[in-house]
Amino acid sequence: MRTRTLLTNLDRWAFGRIAAREWPGAQRVLPRLTRGADHGLLWFGVAAGAAALGGRPARRAALRGVASLAVASATVNTLGKRSVRRSRPLLDAVPVMRRLGRQPFTSSFPSGHAASAAAFVTGVAFENKWWGLALAPLAASVAFSRVYTGVHYPGDVLAGAALGVGAAFAVRGLAPTRAQLAPPARPRAEAPALPGGQGLFVVANAGSGQRSGPRPDRAAEVHGVLPHAEVVVCGDPDSPPLDKALEEAAEQARSQGGALGVLGGDGTVNAAASVAARHGLPLAVLPGGTLNHFAYDLGIETYADAAHAVESGEAVAVDLARFRAEPHQEGQYFLNTFSIGAYPELVRIRERWAHRIGAWPAGILAAWEVLRSAAPLSMEINGERRTVWLLFVGNCQYRGLGTAPVRRHDLADGVLDVRVVHGGRLARTRLLAAALLGTPRSSPVLGEARLPRLRISGLPNGTPLAYDGEVTTATGKLTLEKKNEALTVYRLLPT
Numbered sequence: 001m002r003t004r005t006l007l008t009n010l011d012r013w014a015f016g017r018i019a020a021r022e023w024p025g026a027q028r029v030l031p032r033l034t035r036g037a038d039h040g041l042l043w044f045g046v047a048a049g050a051a052a053l054g055g056r057p058a059r060r061a062a063l064r065g066v067a068s069l070a071v072a073s074a075t076v077n078t079l080g081k082r083s084v085r086r087s088r089p090l091l092d093a094v095p096v097m098r099r100l101g102r103q104p105f106t107s108s109f110p111s112g113h114a115a116s117a118a119a120f121v122t123g124v125a126f127e128n129k130w131w132g133l134a135l136a137p138l139a140a141s142v143a144f145s146r147v148y149t150g151v152h153y154p155g156d157v158l159a160g161a162a163l164g165v166g167a168a169f170a171v172r173g174l175a176p177t178r179a180q181l182a183p184p185a186r187p188r189a190e191a192p193a194l195p196g197g198q199g200l201f202v203v204a205n206a207g208s209g210q211r212s213g214p215r216p217d218r219a220a221e222v223h224g225v226l227p228h229a230e231v232v233v234c235g236d237p238d239s240p241p242l243d244k245a246l247e248e249a250a251e252q253a254r255s256q257g258g259a260l261g262v263l264g265g266d267g268t269v270n271a272a273a274s275v276a277a278r279h280g281l282p283l284a285v286l287p288g289g290t291l292n293h294f295a296y297d298l299g300i301e302t303y304a305d306a307a308h309a310v311e312s313g314e315a316v317a318v319d320l321a322r323f324r325a326e327p328h329q330e331g332q333y334f335l336n337t338f339s340i341g342a343y344p345e346l347v348r349i350r351e352r353w354a355h356r357i358g359a360w361p362a363g364i365l366a367a368w369e370v371l372r373s374a375a376p377l378s379m380e381i382n383g384e385r386r387t388v389w390l391l392f393v394g395n396c397q398y399r400g401l402g403t404a405p406v407r408r409h410d411l412a413d414g415v416l417d418v419r420v421v422h423g424g425r426l427a428r429t430r431l432l433a434a435a436l437l438g439t440p441r442s443s444p445v446l447g448e449a450r451l452p453r454l455r456i457s458g459l460p461n462g463t464p465l466a467y468d469g470e471v472t473t474a475t476g477k478l479t480l481e482k483k484n485e486a487l488t489v490y491r492l493l494p495t
Helices: 002-020 026-036 038-053 056-083 112-125 130-146 154-174 216-226 242-255 266-279 292-300 303-312 343-357 359-373 428-436
Strands: 200-205 228-234 259-264 283-287 315-325 330-336 336-339 377-381 386-396 399-401 404-407 417-421 444-449 455-459 464-469 469-473 478-490
Touching: 002 130, 026 038, 026 130, 026 444, 038 056, 056 112, 056 154, 056 283, 112 154, 130 154, 130 259, 154 417, 200 242, 200 266, 200 283, 216 228, 216 303, 242 259, 259 266, 266 283, 266 292, 266 330, 283 303, 292 343, 292 404, 303 315, 303 478, 315 386, 330 336, 336 359, 336 377, 336 444, 343 359, 343 399, 404 428, 417 455, 417 478
Parallel strands: 200 228, 200 259, 259 283, 283 478
Antiparallel strands: 315 330, 315 478, 336 386, 336 464, 377 386, 377 455, 386 417, 399 404, 417 444, 455 478, 464 469
C-alpha cells in the first residue's frame, strides 16, 4: 500500500511539473497530434501510405503494425480500463490552450493512445528495425501529448506503452516474422562466392515488370549492387533474344567457374532456370518482375538480398517440376505453378484485389467470379475421368486459401501440390460456401493431393494451359513430374 501511494504521488508530481513547464512549439503541434491519433487514425494512415507506395516488405510491415495495434487496443479496452478504475487528472494546472475540446470519460489507466503507438511502431520494427526507429519519435510524441494535454498521468502512458509492446510481441508469437521463419535446414548446396559479382553473368529483361513510363536501366540496377557482374540486356528491339542471351551467358559462366544470373519476372526466371540446370550452373535471381513469386519464396525480396547471397556464396538446392507430352521425353520446366482451366483468371482477380481488401476476401471474390463464368472441362486425371473447372499444380506445397494458394516455405519437398475444383451439381454454391466458412479444404468440390507424379489425358487438342505466367496449349497425354533438388540457387541462409 505504501509503495502504491508513493508511485501515485510521484505520478502526480511529474504531471504537475509537465503541466507547469513551457514547451516551445508544442502548443501548435501536440494537441493536433493527439487528436489525429484518436481511434488509431494516424497509424492507419501511415499503414495505408506504406501499403500504397512501398513494396511487399512495406505492406508486410504495415500489416504487422496494424495487427499489433488492434491487439493492444482490444486489450486496453476490454481488460486494462475495466481492471483499473482511475480518474483523469485535474485540469486546474493545465493551461487552457493545451486542453482538448472534448475530454475523454473512460478510465485514465492505461493510455490507449500510448498503447496503440507503441504497438504499431514495435510491430513495424519487427519487420524492419530502421522503419521502426524512424517512426519512434512520432510514437513518443503521441504518447507525450497525452500528458501535455492533461488527459493522462505519465504512469498511464508508460503502462500503455508497455502493454503495446507486449501486444506486438504477442502478434509475433502467433505470426512469426520472416527472420524468425528460418528456411529449412536442407538442402544446402555448393556455389561459388563471387565478391562484387565477379564471375556472375546476368541476363536482364528490360521489359519485365513494366506497365507504363520509361524503362529502367537494368544494367545500372545490377551494377549498383554487383559492380563487377557482366550484364546483357534483352527485351529491346536491338538486343539479342532471351534464349540466345541466356545460352551465351551460361557458356561464359561455365568457362570461368562462375554463375548465371537473371533479372526479370517469373517467366524470365523460368527460362533461366532451365538453362542453368542444363549447364549445371548455380542461378542468382534478382526480382525485377511484377509478382516475383519464385524470388520471394526464396526469401530474395530486393537486389541487395540477391547480392549478399552471391557475394557470400550462400545457396540451396531446389526442386524443378516438369510437364511433357507423351511419348516425348523432353518437356517444359516450371518453378511455380501449372494450371488448366480457369485458374489463371482466378489468380489475376485475386492479385488485383488482395492489396485492397485482403487475401481471404480477395480469394472469395476470385472464386465467385471465376466459377460464375467458367465452363467445366472433361479430362482424365491419373486414369480417372473427371469434370473440373480448374486444375492447379504447384511445384512444392503451397499455403493459403484452397482455391487460391499463395506461397511456399519449402522449395525442396519432393511433391506436386495438386488442387482440383470439381464440376457437378451445385458445385459453384458449395465451393463458395466453403470459402465463406473458411474451410475450403473440407469441401467435396475441392480435391487436394500431394503427389510425385501426375498424368493428364483426354483433353481436346489446343486446350490452353499456363505455367509460370506463360501460356501454351495441351496436345496429347501430359505427364507432370518432379526433379528433386535439380537446381542450385543463391539464397540468404540463417546464421
